[in-house]
Amino acid sequence: MYAQLVKSEGKSQAELTPEDIAFQERIDRGEKIEPKEWMPEGYRKTLIRQIGQHAHSEIVGQLPEGNWITRAPTLERKQILLAKVQDEAGHGLYLYCAAETLGVSRDQLLEKLHSGEMKYSSIFNYPTLTWADMGAVGWLVDGAAIMNQVPLQRTSYGPYSRAMIRICKEESFHQRQGYAIMMKMATGTPEQKRMAQDALNRLWYPSLMMFGPSDKDSVHSVQSMAWKIKMNSNDELRQKFVDQTVPQAEYLGLTVPDPNLKWNEEKGGYDFSEPDWDEFYQVLKGNGPCNKERLGARVKAWEDGAWYRDAMVAHAKKKAARAVAAE
Amino acid sequence: MPSLPDMMTPDAEGLARQAGQGGAHAPAADADQDAFVEFLLRMGDNALILGHRNSEWCGHGPVLEEDIAMSNIALDLIGQTALWLGLAGEVEGKGRSADDLAYLRDAWDFRNLLLVERPNGDFGATLMRQFLFDAFHFLQLRALTGSADPRVAEIAQKALKEVSYHLERSAEQVIALGDGTAESHARMQAALDDQWGYAQEMFASDATDVTMAAAGIAPDPASLRKPWDDTVDAVLAQATLKRPESSFAHKGGKQGTHTEHLGYILAEMQFLQRAYPGASW
Numbered sequence A: 001m002y003a004q005l006v007k008s009e010g011k012s013q014a015e016l017t018p019e020d021i022a023f024q025e026r027i028d029r030g031e032k033i034e035p036k037e038w039m040p041e042g043y044r045k046t047l048i049r050q051i052g053q054h055a056h057s058e059i060v061g062q063l064p065e066g067n068w069i070t071r072a073p074t075l076e077r078k079q080i081l082l083a084k085v086q087d088e089a090g091h092g093l094y095l096y097c098a099a100e101t102l103g104v105s106r107d108q109l110l111e112k113l114h115s116g117e118m119k120y121s122s123i124f125n126y127p128t129l130t131w132a133d134m135g136a137v138g139w140l141v142d143g144a145a146i147m148n149q150v151p152l153q154r155t156s157y158g159p160y161s162r163a164m165i166r167i168c169k170e171e172s173f174h175q176r177q178g179y180a181i182m183m184k185m186a187t188g189t190p191e192q193k194r195m196a197q198d199a200l201n202r203l204w205y206p207s208l209m210m211f212g213p214s215d216k217d218s219v220h221s222v223q224s225m226a227w228k229i230k231m232n233s234n235d236e237l238r239q240k241f242v243d244q245t246v247p248q249a250e251y252l253g254l255t256v257p258d259p260n261l262k263w264n265e266e267k268g269g270y271d272f273s274e275p276d277w278d279e280f281y282q283v284l285k286g287n288g289p290c291n292k293e294r295l296g297a298r299v300k301a302w303e304d305g306a307w308y309r310d311a312m313v314a315h316a317k318k319k320a321a322r323a324v325a326a327e
Numbered sequence B: 001m002p003s004l005p006d007m008m009t010p011d012a013e014g015l016a017r018q019a020g021q022g023g024a025h026a027p028a029a030d031a032d033q034d035a036f037v038e039f040l041l042r043m044g045d046n047a048l049i050l051g052h053r054n055s056e057w058c059g060h061g062p063v064l065e066e067d068i069a070m071s072n073i074a075l076d077l078i079g080q081t082a083l084w085l086g087l088a089g090e091v092e093g094k095g096r097s098a099d100d101l102a103y104l105r106d107a108w109d110f111r112n113l114l115l116v117e118r119p120n121g122d123f124g125a126t127l128m129r130q131f132l133f134d135a136f137h138f139l140q141l142r143a144l145t146g147s148a149d150p151r152v153a154e155i156a157q158k159a160l161k162e163v164s165y166h167l168e169r170s171a172e173q174v175i176a177l178g179d180g181t182a183e184s185h186a187r188m189q190a191a192l193d194d195q196w197g198y199a200q201e202m203f204a205s206d207a208t209d210v211t212m213a214a215a216g217i218a219p220d221p222a223s224l225r226k227p228w229d230d231t232v233d234a235v236l237a238q239a240t241l242k243r244p245e246s247s248f249a250h251k252g253g254k255q256g257t258h259t260e261h262l263g264y265i266l267a268e269m270q271f272l273q274r275a276y277p278g279a280s281w
Ligand SMILES: [Fe+2]
Pocket: A058, A087, A088, A091, A167, A171
């Protein structure tokens, strides 16, 4: 997901204080936790990690699609793509603001992104090689994000929940525009069809990886689920994603690159192959095809912009001083 | 070598006579229509190429809010492109769509100002270019809202709302950066000096401009000089930047003689349409 392998900081049953217990009861009752209210340190820290990682994913996620803005094939496609990538920047903004309510500044979080201490979603370390990737990213990547973010609208932390509500409204547009591109490609010329199939071939497994490793290997899920900052298990969401996406691929006339894909009547869902988890861990370690480019682009934007940010601050100070002097 | 074409041409005089005929016999209305198309291409191409340049910043801005604002401006400009080029195709009457015009013309058929095809440079240089253009664009559109052609007036009305905001924003930023730190001041002064000569092309009227002005369709750009100077001087004063003294103008874009940069913009922008002709996207 946009937040993968988030380490949660729970306590053992014996360590729980009366406040911890009362806090958990509030969550169990479905109450929202607001910034000024008491919360366990572990809850706060885990949320900062998760929301921060989510925010980073939004802004790094601008890059693979940003890669095609100047090459978009029509004026309309250019506008739609630009608006979409701009939305992602907006999502980053909402989420950094949500994180700030937990006592961490945007600059602090960005520093951790740039130093490599904080991660972003593995998916954005894959390249976008043809125009069909603009379709496949919207369809699959935004589609996978929606799977996770719709339930997160009910998360226990108020500002996070409200950010998710705003974001989800825009995500469905993202997925639709992606699918519309795929539709054009899949019903287009032989070259376009080939691009569409190639995009699906390359992005299918990385999309499945977005949900994170299997629950049996996911050590932090239990605490996060109790706190309602993780709403569903990784496997549950992955299954839902596959079940939703396979018929969409069939409708496009494209083949999901999985020879083991088969409808399982008994479980009422598809059986499918796991992605290559070794590849997933390699990508997280920095060895994905575009890790260096993606993080490098973010660091460069930040460093190149330092003089600009300094100047804005300096001007604001001068202006304030002049206003005081004029009084 | 200069005499080679003459030596190779069996009947140079005859050829010359033939070449002159097309224009001489064309009815005045056609000439007006050609000028009208030319004017609309200038409007559309300025918006397209500047929008393209601005969109290069998407995901790379110095701060998230500015990344979003820059994309917004790019979006407005691409939207305006579709309207101007759409009308250009309609007036031209050869069945060319806005996309055909954007994606299937070569550089020499582009009519944008040289200023807007200049590489972005740093974020300050991008904002300086934007400001110099916005100050002109705003005045131009304001005048166009009173155009004798209602279709032009309608597009101008819509675009003016957007461009008023662009100007407000770029002026603010030029002031802030000029008045910011020693470094930002130096960068902005350099950007201004660098772009000044290109900005002057905006006011260089040619036959097309004169025809459009006479028909009441568009203002003569030379007439926008004075109010542009007023806006620019006021903003530069607040920005503590020095207006360059040179009045030299780099020209040619409006007539299709561009800098080397435009070819690369088009190579990138038009890639898919060129590589897969006739495909629908
Ligand atoms: Fe998003």
